[in-house]
Amino acid sequence: MVLGIFAQCGFAIGWVRFKRRPVLLHLPFIVLSSCLALFMPYWLAYLYHLGTTTSTDSFSDFVWCEGYYFALTNALPLGLGRYLSAFGITLLLNFAMLVFCGVIMFMVHREKPHCPDCDRFFRLSQWDKKVFKDRLSLDTYLAQIKRINHDSSEFKSRLSQQVNFPEQEGSARLLMRLNMCPDCQRQSLTLRVDDYEHYGWSTDVRQTTTLVLDKHTDLSHEVTPIALWAATKPD
Numbered sequence: 001m002v003l004g005i006f007a008q009c010g011f012a013i014g015w016v017r018f019k020r021r022p023v024l025l026h027l028p029f030i031v032l033s034s035c036l037a038l039f040m041p042y043w044l045a046y047l048y049h050l051g052t053t054t055s056t057d058s059f060s061d062f063v064w065c066e067g068y069y070f071a072l073t074n075a076l077p078l079g080l081g082r083y084l085s086a087f088g089i090t091l092l093l094n095f096a097m098l099v100f101c102g103v104i105m106f107m108v109h110r111e112k113p114h115c116p117d118c119d120r121f122f123r124l125s126q127w128d129k130k131v132f133k134d135r136l137s138l139d140t141y142l143a144q145i146k147r148i149n150h151d152s153s154e155f156k157s158r159l160s161q162q163v164n165f166p167e168q169e170g171s172a173r174l175l176m177r178l179n180m181c182p183d184c185q186r187q188s189l190t191l192r193v194d195d196y197e198h199y200g201w202s203t204d205v206r207q208t209t210t211l212v213l214d215k216h217t218d219l220s221h222e223v224t225p226i227a228l229w230a231a232t233k234p235d
């Protein structure tokens with residue numbers, strides 16, 4: 001499973017790097033790359049075999065010989081036939097696992113917040129934070145703003161409400177990340193809740209939520225523009 005995830009990481013890196021949501025057309029390529037990942041070690045061994053011997057075996061003969069060798073070296077207790085089947089089943093299971101991991105990665109990235117018009121992932125543009133005295137006051141504030149229509153003026157005014165407690169004294173903070181579609185500039189707002197533990201801030205991942213906003217809603221004045229690469233970047 002872990003090897004399968006590593007083998008399919010190239011797709012995930014591409015989707016995230018280029019902010020592109022995966023499309024159904026990528027599925028055949030996941031199957032194709034699984035085939036390549038499965039047979040690549042045999043192909044390299046085959047090239048090595050051709051380079052070091054005078055053999056003229058075809059690649060399929062080479063793989064068959066590998067399976068036969070695998071069977072011969074393990075066949076004594078159970079019989080040759082069973083181990084040849086085991087070799088085939090091992091190949092098949094490896095292939096199924098590679099495809100399965102690729103499809104899981106595909107589905108996870110399909111579900112990530114994205115612009116509904118352009119199918120692109122959002123890019124962080126600016127962020128702000130509110131520090132609360134305790135988790136209870138943060139939860140109350142969060143419940144209130146989640147109930148309000150995210151594209152209304154009331155939502156904007158609640159968002160710009162000053163609730164900042166000195167960070168050293170506060171025990172809970174709300175991190176607000178304003179993101180933007182790279183194509184049409186539609187915005188989304190990610191709300192992340194952090195609790196202060198003895199050793200520092202820790203994120204309550206269950207509370208992290210992203211609101212995809214209406215196309216004409218602009219929160220860039222409500223979420224205080226702090227430069228992305230400022231020294232006070234959140235951790």
Ligand SMILES: [Zn+2]
Pocket residue numbers: 115116117118119120181182183184185186
């Ligand atoms: Zn867009």
